[in-house]
Amino acid sequence: MDDTRVLARVADGDAEALGELYERHAGPLFGFLYRLAGDRGTAEEILQDTLLAVWRSATTYQGRSSVSTWLFGVARRQAHNRLRGLPPPSAAEPYERADDVPGPEELAVGAGRVQDALVRLPLAQREVVVLAFLCDLGHREISEILGIPPGTVKSRLHHARATLRGVLR
Numbered sequence: 001m002d003d004t005r006v007l008a009r010v011a012d013g014d015a016e017a018l019g020e021l022y023e024r025h026a027g028p029l030f031g032f033l034y035r036l037a038g039d040r041g042t043a044e045e046i047l048q049d050t051l052l053a054v055w056r057s058a059t060t061y062q063g064r065s066s067v068s069t070w071l072f073g074v075a076r077r078q079a080h081n082r083l084r085g086l087p088p089p090s091a092a093e094p095y096e097r098a099d100d101v102p103g104p105e106e107l108a109v110g111a112g113r114v115q116d117a118l119v120r121l122p123l124a125q126r127e128v129v130v131l132a133f134l135c136d137l138g139h140r141e142i143s144e145i146l147g148i149p150p151g152t153v154k155s156r157l158h159h160a161r162a163t164l165r166g167v168l169r
Helices: 003-011 015-037 040-060 067-083 104-109 113-118 123-134 139-146 150-168
Strands: none
Touching: 003 015, 003 040, 003 067, 015 040, 015 067, 015 123, 040 067, 067 123, 067 139, 113 123, 113 150, 123 139, 123 150, 139 150
């Protein structure tokens, strides 16, 4: 069953459908939230807040974007609500995996210097970098999630790359 139908079931009060959405999207959403929060525990709490918000607001989904894009938007709003006013995160602990073999995300980002540099970015730049490079979303999808023009996405990516380049040297 496609995500739109599953979300419609959630809107009808089907808790099993919410579990199905969780199974399909928890990994990418958690990765996004983990990189924004810089802390595994906080990211898990925000993910739970996101699921509750999805449960409460599933009826507001209008189909103007993919369900995945809509879920990232809900997660982003929950992260901003939680992180507003908090100091920037310290370097995050390495992501715990069930096995010792690093996955693609760990190989791409690394657990050390790149993550330390990533958490130094302002939140607006960090979320664009995470969505573009870790969640593999395009400028248009990022624009929809963040509610900003595609040109602003490009600008934030440009500035984030420059900052990361300077920090990693």
